[in-house]
Amino acid sequence: VSIATFIPKPHTPFQWDEQIPIEEAMRKQELLLKHAKQRRLTIRCHDARMSALEGIFARGDRRLSQVLLEAYLRGCRFDGWDEYFNWDAWLAAFDACEIDPWSYLRKRDFDDPLPWDHVDCLVSKSFLQSERMRAVNGAVTPDCRWKGCQGCGVNSAVEQLCERIVITHRDAHKVQGVSRQVSENVRQRYAQVHQMMALEPQQRVRFQFTKLGDLRFLSHLELTKALIRALRRAQLPIAYSRGFNPQPRLAFGPASPVGIESEAEYADAWLERWVSTNDFIQLANAQLPCGCRIVEAVSIPLNADAIAVQLKLSIYQAYVPARLIDGNLQERIARRLSSDEPLIALRETPKGRRRVDIRKVLSNAAVQMVGEGMWMVELHLEDSQSAKGRPDDALRVLCDLDDDALHEIRIIKRSSLCDVNGLLISPLAIVPHHS
Template sequence: MNNRAIDRLLALVERPSRYIGGEVNSIRKDHSRCELTFGLAFPDAYEVGMSHLGLQILYSILNDETSVAAERFFAPWPDMERLLRQTNTPLMSLESQTPLNRFDIIGFSLQYELSYTNVIAMLELGGVPIFASDRGSHDPLVIAGGPCAFNPEPVAPFFDAIVIGEGEDVITDITRTVTEGKKKGYRRNDFLAVLALIDGVYVPSVHRYGEIITKRTVSDINNWPVPEKPIVPSMKTIHDRVTLEIARGCSRGCRFCQAGMVWRPTRERIPELLGSMAENMLCSTGHDELSLLSLSSGDYSLIESLLTMFMNRYHERKIALALPSMRVETLTGTLIDQIKRVRKTSFTLAPEAGTQRLRNVINKGNTEENLIATTKRVFDAGWKSVKLYFMIGLPTETDDDLAGITDLAYKVLKEGGKKRQLTVSLSTFIPKPHTPFQWHRQISLQEIQERQDFFKKTIRHRNINLRWHDGRMSLLEGILSRGDRKIASLILKAYEQGCRFDGWGDQFRFERWQQALTESNIAIDDYLRERDVDERLPWDKIDCGLDKSFLLEEYHKSFRGDTTEDCRFGNCHRCGVCDKERRIILAADLTEQRDIPAPSSSIPKDPAASEKKFRIQFAKQGTGSLLSHLETTSVLIRAITRSGLSFVFTDGFHPHPKVSFGLACPVGTESMCEFADMHLKNPPEDINDWIRNINDVLPDGLEVLNITKLDPSAPPLSAAITGYRHTMYLPEDALRRRRDTMEDTINAFLAQDEWIVTKEKKGKQTCKNIRPFVTDLKFNENDRSLVMTSRVLVNGGVNPWEILKNVIGIDDETAKLTRIVKTAPILSDGKNHHGKRNDF
């Protein structure tokens, strides 16, 4: 991991762990031994992309092919983008630091319209021409897929090919086609021509006006298990847990929901397969939470039996279960009771509308009584908070419907009692392609703000947290989601104005988009307006399986307030999706025994388990030094779990491993003496085996050096360690101007009782006297190093960078680039401990 082009930049950016790679279960192949290289590009921050199951699935499928090397790219945060441009450093993969433009294929995942400017940024930073028409024979093939691809036109000029539908089998069709083309010496136009022959692949430069592209569908997801060794990020991600897809598709028929329409039909995985996959994923990652993923987890036909099976297996191991997407009426008492056996993971319930009339319009299919009864069960089971999700701007919405949201929120809060908390989240309805509401207008920005102002006035209670989505983002999302090919010029103009990470509130710059709209001659109302039902829509070339007549009938039924029942439990509504290849698959129909027996846990319950305390010493070097303290603790705990050791857990509603760590090591500081105390159940006798086993499952840059058994009465780390010794290796350029005065500078500092430094954090300045923390400071001419001995006091310690900047006088950037190593602890017995191992 040394001498990488990007390493020098990592010390200068926010959250360098986004860029270091080397995570557990990541795969690096020798490109010279592979026939094809594939760059998986996610146009958002690492922590978002690594939370996406689809990326992990494609990564696993591609790398299972011995002839294919698949590596990952994420959008660099603005601070990193600036440095890449300033230093002329290309965007590189995490696995091998190979520039983007050296891959045969680049595949973008389009999950959110407001990430489109990031796509352009990644292409340009990677040295790839932005427009497909400008690419030559030596440039990669740039393809895309994901939910946004169901209207490919706004981004069609940027891509050589766009995959419509599910990617598991089509991705191998693409790689094999391109591999064969490389062997035959295809030119770029030849590649595009053969890609256009693959079902579900849209090639904008090849397909003619009026040609229909039919989505790809995996007929039975039981034939496509999820990755059983998913990559374990070293930093905390948005969804920091194991994600197990239990079902795909939904037939509830909510008329606003694009996912529920385009991912039909419903297909469930059988419990036996889910049980095996969950165990393998948890053992290979060390995660302590399992999320059961589908568009509506409570609709899984054997959900109560499945949840009981998992909780019987995992409650002793303190692995929590989460159901991230629940319909109000499917959250039963049984599910609630099972989930709380380990940890009360959060519930988000989505009534969507405030009145029954409007819920019928959108075909939501649940009632106010359902919501009140469900929230009462949740509160009675001990949960202190619930989240409710509503939409504003729905078709036929009236003032009474808005008032109904307020009334419903207060009814739920009243049901919970005085000490309960409620979060009410408001988002703006956006008409999406391939839904019954695709013809409906989207409300204007002024209307959005008026509705939000209404709720700011009517929902005012200390126990209700009101949240709303930025209406300006919703406005742009509406333009981009129903746009035509003209919108590509808008996206490019916004990119040129500096727009990046437009879905992030702190990065969103609406005024830049306004300027781009003006320069592109795009009229907002042209894209938010109501469409005529006979009008040809930009996405009509895409066949997602739904007959247009079905969507139109649902559109008309909505205005009559007529509802459509779920076809899983009633009549077929002739939507057009199901045929001989595509049909509804329910686990209950495939499983003979409905009451699933709980399999034995891989770690059996031991009521007489003995608890023992140990002190672990570990090193952080190279990229390991770029992990924050919290990231390091998480990585180490998961590694210990993966190695097969069992933690003792705390009691209470939120149990966690009994582990305590020493003083936080600053990001960028290497260390040979990090410590943690941990309590284990029935540990093996051979500690050397532990060390080997843990090191085998640690990511790059972390290494366990020693483990010592402690007496139960041994003092905690906070009492045992009173200070540390650091060595700072000064760059020659920084030392040249200070060598003659270094000793005088150090002596002047040590002679003082006070040395005040000023720090600014989050806009606030604080003053700190750093002198009491430093007991010794010496300069070593031989290796151009400063050696500092410092102590830890009740109010903290001193950061070596504070010495470099405020005592030695080195500028901030040079200080950050200085190699610093924490070499030894100072113990309470007054001894200085040196060497690789420290037994105390």
């Protein structure tokens, strides 16, 4: 069970309430932990200080921009990770800006001006106040998607938005409580959505795309969302899954580690109608963010195996400044590879340090000097469902590098390959395709 301090956020019925102090949050966490031991429960508690900071910025005003910059200058980075969270630096930043952080967590009266009043979320304050009273009394507000309009104010401000919300429910054609015209629009759009879901995909496109520059800091989930949004903006006829919550039909290859660039990311997209691969590339690239480009695409059979099943090997190149290395790197790596001893890397995980034998996933490594003062290390690492090698683990062992040194190294995935009868080939070449 995960436990966190409740944050009364803006534009919610609880935006006027006080957020409990850090001491009170810690007292309640200790109480829960004490009783959980007697009931065989595992409790994970979010840091109460971090929750306080989240509440301050959620409920704060524009003056906090000064604090944010000051904290950054004092070394605050990656505060979402416990090991990097520096509470004392944040307190010093508030003091330096002469801002009382606790004033943002106080209780507010209904008539008090709020820092976010200039942002119109279309839901009226009177509705939020009535919802707060209903919550205090334990009353449930019905869902407007099937119980009719509850008078939040959105329908009178932007009627089309209500229409879009209602459409998402599978019984949208039965909804009452919106205007006659909206109800008619809902029925028509509802029929269109279900007609779209009933269509069988006519084409499956496999494409290779890049993740370069600042995009290397995106997680796999963030990258896939950005790609899906771009394909929608390009108005490509992406097919949707069936069921209660239809989703665009795309399948992605294995995730590359955060912080590592790539020229060889792969994905499959199912389309409702046939589109030439050249048009697919041009339309998508016009909408993709800088650093993400589709470089090649082919049409493959609708029932072809998934990319994740087919991939076997990934090739990485790491550019290591010579000043980080003592002695000759080529000789050092050659000695390590010629030895029969395991190449153990210690990987930090949420459950603690994990020992990883790089020799089991490393099929080849090559080193050469490129330019003045720069080594290039090429790593061939297994990248399959059964085993996955990480280039940062390999560099730690082969080059004797610590985390600080790894932050200075540019690592880029150059290619991903599939094993077909002992032959390593591109995922775009393993199935017959049409142009």
